[in-house]
Amino acid sequence: MSIAEVYSGFATREAHGVSPAYERLALAVSRDDEVLALLGTLPPAKRQPNLLFGVVRLLGGPVEDPAAFHDWAVANWPAIAAEMRSRATQTNEAGRCAVLLPVLAALPQPFALLEVGASAGLCLYPDRYAYRYGDHQVGSGEPVLECVATGMAPPARLPEVVWRAGLDLNPLDVTDPADLAWLDALIWPEHTHRRARLRAAAAVAAAEPPLLVRGDLVDDLPALAAQAPAGATLVVFHSSVLYQVPASRRAAFVEVVRGLPGHWIANEDPDVLRHDTLPEPPGGALNNVLALDGTPLAWTRGHGQAISWFA
Numbered sequence: 001m002s003i004a005e006v007y008s009g010f011a012t013r014e015a016h017g018v019s020p021a022y023e024r025l026a027l028a029v030s031r032d033d034e035v036l037a038l039l040g041t042l043p044p045a046k047r048q049p050n051l052l053f054g055v056v057r058l059l060g061g062p063v064e065d066p067a068a069f070h071d072w073a074v075a076n077w078p079a080i081a082a083e084m085r086s087r088a089t090q091t092n093e094a095g096r097c098a099v100l101l102p103v104l105a106a107l108p109q110p111f112a113l114l115e116v117g118a119s120a121g122l123c124l125y126p127d128r129y130a131y132r133y134g135d136h137q138v139g140s141g142e143p144v145l146e147c148v149a150t151g152m153a154p155p156a157r158l159p160e161v162v163w164r165a166g167l168d169l170n171p172l173d174v175t176d177p178a179d180l181a182w183l184d185a186l187i188w189p190e191h192t193h194r195r196a197r198l199r200a201a202a203a204v205a206a207a208e209p210p211l212l213v214r215g216d217l218v219d220d221l222p223a224l225a226a227q228a229p230a231g232a233t234l235v236v237f238h239s240s241v242l243y244q245v246p247a248s249r250r251a252a253f254v255e256v257v258r259g260l261p262g263h264w265i266a267n268e269d270p271d272v273l274r275h276d277t278l279p280e281p282p283g284g285a286l287n288n289v290l291a292l293d294g295t296p297l298a299w300t301r302g303h304g305q306a307i308s309w310f311a
């Protein structure tokens with residue numbers, strides 16, 4: 001796929017109906033020969049729209065007006081390129097806990113939670129947040145995670161977590177203002193509710209920082225899993241991670257995780273973590289598939305804002 005096609009596809013498939021500013025911008029970049037040529041000087045993995053737009057926001061550039069964006073991007077390209085080369089998209093969305101909770105509720109507790117691709121570890125606190133599934137509220141903390149749930153009874157209570165650990169190639173630290181600024185820049189411009197959610201979830205994590213280990217989800221998972229306390233159910237989980245992992249490494253990861261004791265929860269794009277049979281996805285925006293120990297259970301929306309149970 002050409003860079004122009006990546007940007008036009010991002011506009012129509014990902015940003016449409018979700019971020020008018022990024023839809024406009026991605027379409028403009030897809031027709032902007034000068035910016036496309038600059039992007040072409042970067043390694044293929046570093047050309048994505050989310051990375052470019054996040055870096056421009058981080059550096060204080062304009063993302064609302066495509067003409068202003070063009071001028072700013074061309075004038076500031078060396079700084080943009082340096083940031084794009086050194087960073088990766090690491091959006092950490094606590095809202096995804098709202099789609100993990102129904103699966104956790106059905107497993108034996110207490111839990112030792114181990115998240116691979118944890119970013120700053122904000123999904124490691126499903127027991128601290130509050131949830132609203134329609135009229136049904138669970139928990140009383142902050143942030144309150146709203147989720148439209150269909151085909152399932154909402155979970156009755158919060159899980160009990162006795163150990164939490166994250167593994168990431170580049171763990172982020174929510175107590176570091178620079179890391180928090182990057183997480184903020186990765187949130188799409190109009191999503192003020194997600195920005196507020198990031199602050200509230202970061203406060204939860206900062207109050208009791210998780211064990212975050214720098215490492216690879218294949219090579220370093222068994223050693224971290226071995227640190228989980230006896231007497232708790234080990235749950236290895238991941239959400240929106242495997243699209244960043246090459247196919248051969250994804251297969252190696254599945255083999256490693258299947259060899260561990262406990263349970264495995266995946267919330268991933270079915271194009272990167274395949275299942276033999278799946279029902280038609282609900283219409284609209286992109287969907288992940290939630291699976292327990294390899295069995296698909298539900299379609300979920302990208303930021304945890306909806307779950308459609310089918311199992």
Ligand SMILES: C[S@@+](CC[C@H](N)C(=O)[O-])C[C@H]1O[C@@H](n2cnc3c(N)ncnc32)[C@H](O)[C@@H]1O
Nearest residue numbers: 090091092093117119168169216217239241244
């Ligand atoms: C899009 S973020 C998702 C973060 C978090 N799971 C969430 O749902 O909010 C993907 C994360 O996976 C991490 N990652 C990518 N490849 C990895 C690997 N091979 N081993 C460990 N972490 C990896 C990235 O560094 C990034 O922090």
